[in-house]
Structure formats: C-alpha cells, structure tokens
Amino acid sequence: MSKLAISNINDFIYGQSPQPVTCGNGLVIGGGRVVPELNFTLPSMDINEQTWPAVRAEYEDMIKSVVQRAAELEAPDLLVEFETLPPMTIRPDWGLEITRLLADALKTAADKHGMRTALRCTPNDTREFERPPLMRQGAYWDAMQDFFARADEAGADLLSIESTGGKELCDDALVNADLRAVIFALGVLGCRDMKFLWAHMVRACEGKRMRPAGDTACGFANTAMVLAEKKMIPRVFAAVVRVVSVPRSLVAFEAGAVGPSKDCAYEGPYLKAIKGVPISMEGKSAACAHLSPVGNISQAVCDCWSNESVQNVQLLSGKAPVVSVEQLIYDCRLMNVASASADEDARRLRDWLAASDATLDPQAYVLCPEVVLRIAEQLADAATPYAQTRRAAACAIEEIRQGYEDGKVQLSEREVPWLDIMEMALEDVPEDENALIEVMRPEVNPKICDLREYGV
Amino acid sequence: MSKLAISNINDFIYGQSPQPVTCGNGLVIGGGRVVPELNFTLPSMDINEQTWPAVRAEYEDMIKSVVQRAAELEAPDLLVEFETLPPMTIRPDWGLEITRLLADALKTAADKHGMRTALRCTPNDTREFERPPLMRQGAYWDAMQDFFARADEAGADLLSIESTGGKELCDDALVNADLRAVIFALGVLGCRDMKFLWAHMVRACEGKRMRPAGDTACGFANTAMVLAEKKMIPRVFAAVVRVVSVPRSLVAFEAGAVGPSKDCAYEGPYLKAIKGVPISMEGKSAACAHLSPVGNISQAVCDCWSNESVQNVQLLSGKAPVVSVEQLIYDCRLMNVASASADEDARRLRDWLAASDATLDPQAYVLCPEVVLRIAEQLADAATPYAQTRRAAACAIEEIRQGYEDGKVQLSEREVPWLDIMEMALEDVPEDENALIEVMRPEVNPKICDLREYGV
Amino acid sequence: MAKIDEIYEGVCKGNRKLVAEQVQAYVDNDGDVVELLNDTMIPAMRDIGDKFSRNEVYVPEMLIAARAMQAGLDIIEPLLAAKGHKARARVAVGTVKGDLHDIGKNLVVMMLKGAGYEVIDLGVDCPVEKYEEAVKEGAQVLCLSALLTTTMPYMKEVADHFKGRDDVKILIGGAPVTKEYANEIGAHGYGSDANDAVRALENILNAA
Amino acid sequence: MAKIDEIYEGVCKGNRKLVAEQVQAYVDNDGDVVELLNDTMIPAMRDIGDKFSRNEVYVPEMLIAARAMQAGLDIIEPLLAAKGHKARARVAVGTVKGDLHDIGKNLVVMMLKGAGYEVIDLGVDCPVEKYEEAVKEGAQVLCLSALLTTTMPYMKEVADHFKGRDDVKILIGGAPVTKEYANEIGAHGYGSDANDAVRALENILNAA
Numbered sequence A, B: 001m002s003k004l005a006i007s008n009i010n011d012f013i014y015g016q017s018p019q020p021v022t023c024g025n026g027l028v029i030g031g032g033r034v035v036p037e038l039n040f041t042l043p044s045m046d047i048n049e050q051t052w053p054a055v056r057a058e059y060e061d062m063i064k065s066v067v068q069r070a071a072e073l074e075a076p077d078l079l080v081e082f083e084t085l086p087p088m089t090i091r092p093d094w095g096l097e098i099t100r101l102l103a104d105a106l107k108t109a110a111d112k113h114g115m116r117t118a119l120r121c122t123p124n125d126t127r128e129f130e131r132p133p134l135m136r137q138g139a140y141w142d143a144m145q146d147f148f149a150r151a152d153e154a155g156a157d158l159l160s161i162e163s164t165g166g167k168e169l170c171d172d173a174l175v176n177a178d179l180r181a182v183i184f185a186l187g188v189l190g191c192r193d194m195k196f197l198w199a200h201m202v203r204a205c206e207g208k209r210m211r212p213a214g215d216t217a218c219g220f221a222n223t224a225m226v227l228a229e230k231k232m233i234p235r236v237f238a239a240v241v242r243v244v245s246v247p248r249s250l251v252a253f254e255a256g257a258v259g260p261s262k263d264c265a266y267e268g269p270y271l272k273a274i275k276g277v278p279i280s281m282e283g284k285s286a287a288c289a290h291l292s293p294v295g296n297i298s299q300a301v302c303d304c305w306s307n308e309s310v311q312n313v314q315l316l317s318g319k320a321p322v323v324s325v326e327q328l329i330y331d332c333r334l335m336n337v338a339s340a341s342a343d344e345d346a347r348r349l350r351d352w353l354a355a356s357d358a359t360l361d362p363q364a365y366v367l368c369p370e371v372v373l374r375i376a377e378q379l380a381d382a383a384t385p386y387a388q389t390r391r392a393a394a395c396a397i398e399e400i401r402q403g404y405e406d407g408k409v410q411l412s413e414r415e416v417p418w419l420d421i422m423e424m425a426l427e428d429v430p431e432d433e434n435a436l437i438e439v440m441r442p443e444v445n446p447k448i449c450d451l452r453e454y455g456v
Numbered sequence C, D: 001m002a003k004i005d006e007i008y009e010g011v012c013k014g015n016r017k018l019v020a021e022q023v024q025a026y027v028d029n030d031g032d033v034v035e036l037l038n039d040t041m042i043p044a045m046r047d048i049g050d051k052f053s054r055n056e057v058y059v060p061e062m063l064i065a066a067r068a069m070q071a072g073l074d075i076i077e078p079l080l081a082a083k084g085h086k087a088r089a090r091v092a093v094g095t096v097k098g099d100l101h102d103i104g105k106n107l108v109v110m111m112l113k114g115a116g117y118e119v120i121d122l123g124v125d126c127p128v129e130k131y132e133e134a135v136k137e138g139a140q141v142l143c144l145s146a147l148l149t150t151t152m153p154y155m156k157e158v159a160d161h162f163k164g165r166d167d168v169k170i171l172i173g174g175a176p177v178t179k180e181y182a183n184e185i186g187a188h189g190y191g192s193d194a195n196d197a198v199r200a201l202e203n204i205l206n207a208a
C-alpha cells in the first residue's frame, strides 16, 4: 500500500488537498478553490527611524489598493503574504507593527466585503547574515524567536520562513555543479536545521490562532533555477537539485507544519503528494519577480497561486501590487471555473498546464503530476531525510533520462552528458550519512560554515 | 442564411479564423495557433535631437531582450507591435528609423532561431492634437500619410492605427452618459472618418508586402471602460458603448483591412464573427497597461494575445517588456496545448475563459461568444454603418436586460435603472442619419469639432 | 414664497427648471443671496460631490446637478456682484503641455465652480506661460492635470517655475499622478479625483 | 620538452595535473615564464571565458579551468616575481554593504585572476571603508557587485565617495544593475556577467 497522502493521479488536483487549512477570516486553503496569494514589498528605500512613517504609509497604500481591487473584482478569497525586510526581523517591533496594520486591513475587508482573508507572515532567516552563520544562538536567532513568539498577537494567521540552513555551502556547490556537496548541504545540514528551526516555529504556534505554514528551498533550488536560466549551470542539474530539495522541505511538515507551503517552493507538488498538505505555487504571474521555465506547470496542482513579490512601483495602469492581484484573481477564476464544472475538467486543465511546459525543460518535467507521484512514492519509502535526499537525486536523474529517451522531455545536446556526470558523482555519495559527513568535514572552511551549529 | 463569417458557435474559437493572415517572416495569424503580440514603449523620457541616441538604444535593448527571452522559451511565433510616440509620427523619419531597427531584429531572430516573426507598425492619429481637429488636411495629416507611404519600405509587416475621428465629441458624451451623442460621435462621425482614413491606409499597402491590419475604438469604448472602472459612469453604459463601437471598427474591414485588429479593440470578437478576420485581444496579461473587468473573457476567441503596452522599466526579475513576453508566451502555450488536443478542448477552454468573467460585469457579458454571435447577426443585417450603430445600442441594451433577468449577468442595484434610461435615450435617436445630424448640428461647438472635416 | 428645501433638492436632483424658478422666487422676495449661495446651493453641490466619492451617484448625475446649480447662479450672480460679494478664491485649471485629455480637467472645473470658486479654464496643452498669465489675472491656485506618464514630468517644470512665489499654490492630479509625486515636485496639494480636488483646494487655502 | 599546446588545452579542459606537469617541464627547460603566461595561459582562460559567453560551456567548466590555470600559476608566480614581472593591474572585488551574495562576486574574482590581474577579494557586505582600504593597498579599480535592488543604491554611495579621484575607477555589475545605472551613478564601467567584467575592466584600463 502506498505511503503517499495522494497516490492516485485522479486525486492530484489544484485547489484540493487532503488536509485543508482554515485560517484568518474564514479562509479555507486546499478546500476546493485556488486562492490568490499576494505578496508586495517596498520600492527601493531606506528603512530607519526617519523613514519609518513613509514605510508605514507604503504598506497602508499597498494593502488598501490591493484589497480595493480584489473587492472590485469580487474575489471571494485573498491571502496576503507579508515577507518582512531584514531590518524588520532584526527589530521585531517594526515587523510586527506592519503585521498588525495588514491584519487589521484584511479583517476590515472581510467584514466590509464578505471576502475570506488571511495574512501569512514570513520573517527573514537573518541567521545567514554572518559567516559562519550562528544557527542556534546569537542576536539574529534571538530576534527571530522573539518575532515568532509575538506574531500571533500581532495578527499573523500563518507563519512561514525561507530558511537557509546549509546555504553557506550550497552556493558554491551549485556553481561547481557538485552534486555531492549539494546533497551534503541540503540532505545533511539543511534537514538538521529544518528540524531544529521548525520545532521552534511549531511551538510558537501552539495554543494560538496562528498556524505553522511551511518553508521553501528557495535559497537552494531557486538559486539553481536562476543560474540555469542564466546558462551558468545545466538545466538538468537544476532539475535534480529541485527534487533533492524535497526531503529538506518535508522536514517542516514532519515537525508539525500544516501548510500552505511557501509560494516559491516549487518542490510543493511533492510535499502535497507525500503529506497531503495544501501548497502555494507561483509561475507566470510571478514573472515580475523572476523568470522561469515552469510558468504554467507550476499551476497544475497548486492550492494558492502567488505573484512571489512585487515592489510598490507605478506602472501605466496603476501600482504594481494592484496589477499582480488582478492577474492572480483572473488566473484563479479560470482554474476555479473549470473545477466547479467537474473534477474531470479540473484534471483536463491541470494536464494542459503541465503539457504546456513539461517537454521543454527538465525542470518543468520533474513537476509533471505523474512524475511527481512516481518519485514521491520512492521518497516516502526511505528511512531518513538523508536517505530520501540521496534517493531523490537518483530518482530524478533516472526519470529525466527515461523521459528524454521516451521523447517526453527535450534536452539540448550539451545537457545530455550531465546525466552521466551526475550519476557518476552520485556513486561517490555514501549510503551512510556519517560516512558523507566524514568525507566532507575536512573540505568545509570553518570561516564559512561551522558544522557544530548543525549538531554535526 | 446567415451573413456572418462565423455563425456556428462551434467554429468560434481562439487561434482560428476563416481568413488567416500570413505576414512578416512566415507568421500566420488565425491559422490555428494563438500568437503572442508584444508591445513596448519608452520609460519616461524626452524625445528630441539630443536624446535620440538614447531613444534608439532603448528600442535596441527592448527588442534584443524580448527576442532573447522568446527564444529561450522556444516560442514558435512572435508578433511585435511598434506603436510610435507622437514626435515619431510628426517626424516620420524618426518613427521609420525605429521601425527599421525592429524589423531587422525580428528578421535576424527568424533566421537564427527559426521563430516566425512579424512587426505591426502603429503610427499615432496625431490629427487629434488640435481643436477642432483637421481630419483631411494640414501638417499632422500630411505627416501621417508620409508615414503610411514609407512604412513598408522601413520593414513594417502590418499597418494599424488607433484612429480618433469623433473622439472630440465622444469624451463629453461619455461623462454625460449621453447615448445619443455617443451614437453621433461613433456612428456618424467615427464611421465617416474611418471610411476616409482606411481608404488611404489600404491604398498605402497596395502592391506591397505590408498588409493593412486594423483599428480600435480604444479612444471611445476603452475610455468608457476606464471611466466605469473608476465608477464615474455606469458599467452598463460602458458595455453598450462597446457594442456601439463595433460598426465603426468594421468600416476598416469594409475598406480592405485584413486583420489582425488592434489588441485594445475589445470589439474584436464582433469583427471576427462578422468579417472572419483574425483579431488581437488583451486582458489579464495587459494589466500592466490597464485594469479591466474582462481579463479572461477577452482571451476566449483571440488570435493574437497582447500585453497592450509596457514601459521599459526595471522590475525585480528584469525589464518589464521581458516580463510581459514571458507571460504572453505562457498564456499562448496553454491555449495552444488545449486546441492541439482537440477542437472540443479549445471550446472547453474558451467557455471557461468566458464563464470566468461573464456573470460579473455587463462589459464582460457582451463579449460572451454566444452573445456576440446573436448581436453580430443583427448587425450584419443592417444597411448602413449608422443603422448598424443604432441597432447595436438597441441589441446591447436588450441582451443585457435579458441576461440580467435570466441571472446570467449580475448588475448592481444602481446600474439597473440605467437600462431604462438608455432605452429612453435611444428613442430620441432618429432612424434617419441626416435627421440626427440636423438635431446635433446646433449643439456642436465649432471650436471643438468642425463637421465639415467629416464631410457632414 | 421660495422654498429653500426645493432649491437644495433641485440642485441635488439636477432639476434645472425648478432651481431657476425657486431661486427667482427667492430673489423676488428679497432673500439674502449670499446666504442662499453659502448655506444652500454650495452645500447641495458638496452633498452630491460626497455622494460621488461614496460611489452613490455617477458623474453624469453630478454634471446635471452642476448645470442646475449654474441655472441658479446665473440669476444671483449679478446681485452678488452688486453686493460686492467675492468668490471664495480665483483658481485656474489646465491640462499640461503635450497632454490633450480634458475629461478630468473639465470635471475639476465643474466641481470647483459648484463649490463657489471663480474658475479660469485654461483648456488643454498648457505651457508654463499660460499658467503665468492666469496668475497675472489673479489666480491664487493653479490646478494642473495630466493623464500621460510622458506629460506628467511637465508638472515639475511648472512647479519649478513658480517655486518660491508665495502668491501661487500648485495643486495637481490625474491618473498617473500620486501624492508622493506631488510631494516630490513640491506641489502644495494633490487631488485623487474631481471631488477630492475641492477638498485639497480647501486645505491649501486654509493653510495659506 | 614541455608542450605549449598541452598547457593551453590543459587549462581549457581543466586538467590540473597535466597543466602542473607541463608547466613544470617548461620551467625546468628554462622557458620564458612571462611569455608562457601572456601567450598561452591567459589566452586559454580568455578562450574558455568566450566560450561561456557564447553558451558553449557552463560555469563549473570555467571553474575547473581556473583551478587548472591556478595550478600552473602556483609554479610560475615566484619566477615572475623574481623577474620583476607585474600583474596587469591590481583590482579589488566586493559585494556591497547589506548584500551577502557571493556567487557572482566569486566568479568575477576567478575570471579576473585568470585574465592575469592581481585581485583583492573583499568578500561580501563591504562598506565604503573597505573599498578605501583596498585603494590604499594599491587597487586601481574597484569592482562592486550587488544582487538586491535594495543594496544597489549603495553603489552610488561608493561611487560618490570616490568621485573626482583620478586614481580610482569603479566597475559595477550584478543582476539588478544596468548599464544605464552605471552611467547614472558615474561608474566607469559595467559588466553584464563575469566574463564581460574582464572586457569592461580592459576598456577602463585602456581608456586610463
């Protein structure tokens, strides 16, 4: 019997997840309808005592105009993400003041327009602001914990983070296309830090209204995607890194996170299949924040649909956050109209979204619902996060190779040899986690990374 | 027997038109696949002798980055629209220099990437730059004619315009929600100017590679849409103005234009149904240029899918034109994947796109494929553009009323009385065009509008 | 006997004939025209303006009200002048150079007139010289409108031109214009729509 | 007998062992190390850099080449120094204050070294003082990197700080950075990627 929460492709549909999350002002995520998730940020400006009133005014302007447009378009649901800026995490009073401002505006919108609304609050993982990062102590971590503890009171409905444990080694591993080092960064360090961090985040939500939502391997797999878009590393390598990041992001859900996962976690479909949690995704409507080869396929099984992030700058029609919310609402309308017609129709649209991109890029191919289910099945079976990570690499290479041979995904000529290169590299990754640690230990520069901060 | 080019709803599909247009470097429009149409414009900057090198550099940057991204995404087709800025129409050498630059870049892209490309060139209707406008003489008109005559040589594949005949009266008619004055502006002045103008534009294309494409009632019906979005005039009024603008835009095709119509001509579906020409449309992916209540339904039967226009400003991911081209390409991928699956699937997607918006706003409702066909049938039967225009108003009011009664489109409480108000206003619009002219003549301020310039 | 309530209602409903009749009756009855203007007619227009801001009426309804108001003003204006009554202020309104859009500008003109200001309509495509002329004709506040991002920068040129002149205040508005832009170029006020322009103008005059 | 061709190929292919062996053989044979550096090793790195710009190789391949090049440099550097050979120029590279991204910065360091420059790696999060120190240590050109739109404005602060000092040139790059921005803040050069940074640096030095 399958260990997956979703093992039948017929049940793997956008807007529906086995474990829906109800949050905020009556908003249900994964309960049948895809929800637009809007994120906005400041235009280029300093954040300090002097500029603080102007900072507040920007957020007031953004939330007001976004809610107004959503109401005009009669959007039934609206999730807003507030991703803090570093000064607002380092000084939680600031971040929490904006959290309160946004939460109040969303409550008002719910009362006035009957809109179901919620606020996701995403403080920064500021631990990465020094080298070697202190992961479990120090001023950055203290301020983060303070933020977690007070976010519920400030009105946050969902707590998320883009955590960075292991990133200090992963960057180099990526530009060197060094698969073993990537597996060490994600499968050993990343997974350990996730376990540590998410225990704290889940505890911060206990007995409160705020729910622990989810994380993202953004700093790892999206960095790889961006490097591949710039033709700096092979696309097949970035595709494998995406799958390799799955076990790390899963740790949050093992620790008690309930979803939705973070929008920029393109590993989301795997999380949904394995744990049944609702997921947030982003694609073509996040092109304002980053270009990608997965603009449509990322929509295929999403529960929230996001713009990633946009600065409050003026476009011809209006402010950029308003433009984004309009685009997201229209995308959601289409998905929800199709699924309201019939589950069969939701599956049709899902398959067209997937077919749009899957053949053109291996990074899209590994997000195909059927590929996801096949690999997820393998991962669910592994004993430890490390074993899952190692298996993720093997499965991804194998799936891409098979897909290429079957003509289901095209690879450019210079991509193909990298399948062998990665396979050979994987042979040097021991089955035993401790063995890998001992191989890697002498290679780690203590000025960059302190292994003790990971309990290694 | 129907006089429509498309009378069966089953044949009324995006990407397919009875009269496909082949242009540029092998690009086929309306031949089965929806084509992305990208428009870009300068960031805020002066255009003069001193800044000209910088202006050129902006266009070079825009076309280079857009073509590159389209190639990376393996877009098979790309239509670029160059809408000149007024100084480039007033001084055709400037506009044609940019035309040449863009045409060359698109040719190179076709050769290098095997992409099918074409350039639509849209000089401004600068005649509106004085009051009363001189429609058939004067320096503005002379420069426009010069531009038309030399555009083919400069590399334009399609010639378009957003013409403005009658706009000098229509603005006031719109803010006063004066249906009779709108009918006079569009059905009498607009239609006459279109006949005059398009005879010249079609002649400019004769014996050349360049094709006369189409026009748009942007300055009329889109102004109404924007005023309705700002809650300045009723949405039902704007919806009726949309339909009322159809006969005016049809005149271009009577005069020999072949399509695709201009992107911002939301009256496009009517043009396609009546004349069988391919049409360009814009919606959610043009939110950067203007917000609208028709973000999805506008896609339903489009042949080109456009972003309307975007300035070359920096967003988080890159320059805004690159963001737009990526979004358009993904939208087109989805439509083309569905239609490649089966015509039945194209109809499914079309119907979901339509159902997304149709019930929420009368302006969306009048773009429903079945509503379009019913009204178009009535219009095709009328003897003159004026008779068509008058009938368009009556049909639109009637369809909206019926749709409202049948629960197919919702109207806010304060919108409903406007159906009666418009119906009563229509009773004051004589069947005989000359009778209306004589009613309106004394009301026209000669400082604003010179009727002789319309042959009236 | 004139009915004050009917004049108020007549303006709000845009009943031109009723307003003219009742204002004439009021005048014939030796009513105080300054009082009529300030306590009835201007408040009626403010009422309709606020209704527009609350999305309760459309612009056409506001325009009809303005025309009804004007019908009353036509009757009382000579009497006001004879009494030495002065308008609240003299203001000039124009769309800036290069920009031919007049919908927004016309609405502002109409709302300001309805609020009791003396308005010089400069039309569209106004170079700085035109605003300068208006100042010579006594305009205390210049209202600048722009609909294009390409013409918006001209607002800064006008603002720069009048910088440091205490007798001239600048109020700006239009689709691409923001409050921040108003601050940036040193304008004295910003109106988000025609009715908001009245509020902004009042703020400017009260601050002066 | 050392094989010049094999050194060239060895660098391109990233064959560290081969390069070390052959360079050693060349040195043992009293070959001219300046000639080896300028006519073989630097051109080999330029070759691979150009291949990257033409999308023919990936960064990891470029990095392997750089490491092979370094293996050769380790052997000849003492000899170059003894001969009084000077690097083409001394340059400093750092990511600006508030920005911790080092991927792009590291690539620039690597490409500049491969092109024969002496490079001071300032690391990430560099305040203006750090660039000032580098100048004191003899850096003629400062290469500034930024990945965030929020940290990009700091480039202007650095550029302003060194304005008017003929001995210091500024070269900038990074994802959000554009050529226009470089002009705007008065930087002397702009690199669109790591390889382009080498070209931009050459332009700056040739112009100086």
Ligand SMILES: [Zn+2]
Residues within 6 Å of the ligand: A162, A216, A218, A219, A222, A264
């Ligand atoms: Zn992210």
Ligand SMILES: [Zn+2]
Residues within 6 Å of the ligand: A039, A083, A263, A264, A308, A309
């Ligand atoms: Zn995000």
Ligand SMILES: [Zn+2]
Residues within 6 Å of the ligand: B162, B216, B218, B219, B264
């Ligand atoms: Zn238009």
